[in-house]
Amino acid sequence: MSTLRGASTFFGCETLNRVSFLREDVEFVKNTLTHGSTTFVPFIRGEALSSNGSLYSIKLDESQSVMKPVVNKLLPILNTSASRLRNSGVNLTFLGLKQGEDSREGVFVYRSQYKGTPYYGIDFHVDSDTLVKPSDIAPLTKMPLLDRETIFEMDNEDASIYSHAKMYLDWLSKYHFCPGCGSPIYPVDAGTKLQCSNANREVGCQVRDARVTNVYFPRTDPVVITAIASRDFSRICLARSKRKHGDTVMYSTIAGFMEPAETVENASRREIWEETGIRCEDVAMITTQPWPYPVNLMIGCLGLVDANGVNEVISLTHDEELLDAQWFSTEDVSKSLEAYDGNGMVRFKDSIRLPGSTAVAFHLIKHVCDKYKRRQASL
Template sequence: MSAIRSASTFFGCETLNRVSFLREDVEFVKSTLTHGSTTFVPFLGGEALSLNGSLYQIQLDDSPSLLQPLLHKLLPLVNTPAGRAHSSGVNLTFLGLKQGEEAREGVFVYRSQYKGTPYYGIDFRVDSETIIKPQDIVALTKMTPLNRQEVFEMNNEEASLYSHAKMYLDWLSKYNFCPGCGSPMYPLDAGTKLKCSNLNSQVNCQVRDARVTNVCFPRTDPVVIVAIASRDFSKICLARSKRKHTDTIMYSTIAGFMEPAETVENACRREIWEETGIRCDDVAMVTSQPWPYPVNLMIGCLGIVDANGINEVITLTHDEELLDAQWFSTEDVSKALDDYNGNGMVHFKDSIRLPGSTAVAFHLIKHVCDKYKRRQGSL
């Protein structure tokens, strides 16, 4: 496996064992919610909190005066309709058990084999009507929300924990009503599924009465992002978006949302043709990246173009999303990446910038450069 394939993209570092099969075990959920080591990543109204630029996390044993009274109120609500944030004031989601801690003294253990600090995301949406009250979380309301720059300056482990919690909590906060009948939904399985609360069998509900499954699962929106290279990797096509048009002149890869009934490869071919007019048959996946703004999965691919005087011709007039697209010399792009120190964007020629290492586009561009260098015998 190449270095790019084995390395985690930013937001893609999995340090928790999600033990997804244990989420439906109420005894497991309740025992994690009462263990002293259990660590919560608190959010207020959907925003994580900053402690000197880091992701604020609270351990039960370290903040019993804050957490014990909250958990005392929340434990009876597990898997009940009152567990929904409109009633409780809280969205709670189990993230997993920290890996690599099996030998630590006092570590949480379940059924003698599942070990590690339990992690939860918890998003407070309190008011005077909710079970958790504003006065229960005064200490948190004095803190500062985490800003996006702080997120991108974190190490990958911390950023990935943030991303994991944010994507579940974002889903829980938005999907309040059943898409089948409009009844309120409430969280099951430690905040990883939502169930329709409609018990009236006279009222039709496509979700509750579905033959295969009667719950709603978290949503992830897949996006294809593709680097376009010539067959010999000596040229790479990069584009400047109209949407991201700022003072910075940024050239990057092509990206777009996947559509229903589309393969990853077909979505890449469609996006490439719609945006650049280039015809590309040969598409392969390279890497992927969760992207928590709000709940995307970036599926990073490589598209190889066989130049024949037609396939490689750039036309920006189909959906007119791009300000410009150009074939650049991979040699020049490689030199820019070689000089990159890992911070911010990559300085390319003149005032052109390329995406930095927190973006999957960087890894796709690097993938093309590495392929080119390998062919040149310099890697």
Template sequence: MIDKVLILKSDLNLLVLPIGSLPSWVQSIFERFGELNGVADDAMKGDVDALQKLKLIRDESGVSVVFLGLDEDGFDDKFITCGNSLSKDFKVLSIGLDEDTKIDGKVKDEVDGNGFYTDSSVFEYKGYKGRPIFAVEVTNNTKLDQFLTNLSTPQNEVTVAPSVLDLLKLKNNEASLFSYSKMYLDWLMKNQFCPGCGSKVAPIDAGTKLLCTSNPKEVDCPVKRTKVNNVCFPRTDPVTIIAVLSQDGKKILLGHNKRHRKEFGSKMFTTVAGFMEPGETIEESTTREIWEETGCKVSRIKIMKSQPWPFPACLMIGCFGYVEFNGVNEKINLELDKELDECRWFDVEDIRKLAFGESIEGLEMVQDITLPFSGSIAFELIKAAVAPEKSRL
């Protein structure tokens, strides 16, 4: 039995909050997939029967499952293992409760009058207590997909998110949970075959690794031949995102990307961003991206904060870049990689009023622009860069 499931369709058309005990036919789907871990150790040792079973389970299940972690105290003080809190409105729906079902341990279930788990509902295993949380890809299972879609009613309080922008409406930890799920599910969807020999791969270790299922007696797989690692792990693509300021902190450089459509007659001006090249340091990548997109040359970089961005598997590394105005460094040139169609140096005070929702009446430079969505790292960087505190410099 899976005590709790977080459902996320990879195309982001359906976001469903954690669901409690499921009807038996739904449980059987996940239990079948759960057999992967039962044979993973033997498969890692090259057992042919175990490898074949891994292959068959992935082919037949129609779903991908990833264990995200254990909520240890009822969505209150701690979430999984990172010490963050989930909000009290992150409810758990109980459906078809089966008191006799266990997973190598015991699940204590208490449900209130509305069908939601109470804080005392926990899963116990070898001294660990809490609620297991899983991400499940259901796109290839029509029956399960329809079942979850039908749950999205006001009575069940299950949420359907019609677009990716709805993630920005979630509180930080809930959004992080969906981001974590999206990155793993996207990786599982795109990686069906071994990069070394082309054989089918199967997820092991609760969906966080992929093992080649080739028969070692028939296929000489170069991935399996390595001494250190014979499995595939998810990749993370580092991206630097930079709020560019003048050295004295009075000016901020923002640009409009050609890909961004106008919203209500305004253009969205945002920070500079780009993927890191292999072997680059964060400082080198930041300096290069600023020059490529804007033509400006920075003299100092300050790393501020990072944020996962699951489209598909990025880690956004937020920085400040400082330009010393000398008649050359601050000159804008958009002809290098032609990613921006407009770029301007703004007065920090003007952008501060826009970012903090103050009146911008009479401020011509910011009348025709909008900033990135609140909650995005781009907006948070801009807001921090233009905040009145001197500590930002």
């Protein structure tokens, strides 16, 4: 068994109970939006706010909270066309109930069994024409934005709430019109689904009228990312992308977007062959990681290669996405990982860096090293 199973990758720590079945319950949504403990994670035009290096959040009943007047403006227009971003200036999305504080006095309770602090992500795109005005949120606009470096230094709970809110809000801010009939769409189910506003049944909409449709649900883009190892784990193939990482020479695993009608295993094998020329038959999924840039799910795999003079030969001439790919000794990589203090990237050889522990690639490389070491110990 891998030591990874059951552990959370960075951005992948589920701290909230999403109670997804309650999002369409209008009474539940209204109750959460009027409860004093309800906590909002505000974004300004898609960027979260920083409070002393942490993710900024604010409770509804906090003194001088700007949230109460904002929520009072939003409550009457929930689930109507008026709640669209260009009218309201706001995207709101329910994230879940934070549990563990259930015995506390004043905790939110619904139908006597769903307890916890309600969490919402809220993204402001306000101007003088929107329902919520810039003056309504003036204190927030003076706060510093959370930069990417800080995000990767946050604890995983905060980073995961950020990632969760960011992905929903990114989706809500990008989709404005129905792909079936071009009518404006607006959020329903506490900002977790979009709905076509075309109410005229005489004007057909192939999306609205479809028996099964999922186009209104949030988008997640699956990416397969694979650590390639020799069957005996003694060698690992790492690649350097043409994408610049500043002056850093970084080697990592192979990644690419899944395509329609592909299995995870086939997508992994295809990406490996297209990018490195390596023929890898044996692929298994190891772990996954949500990645909010913008809405990816990284599906971490291990690919094992049976060296036979053909399978393992590297060729960068198919896709030409890589600057270099090499087989390295797992022993050497293991030593670098052992010397790693958990901060930033892993130092490998003099000039090479490997991804740090916030990236799923690190855990895949470590998985190969662990397998190698266990194999060595049993010989």
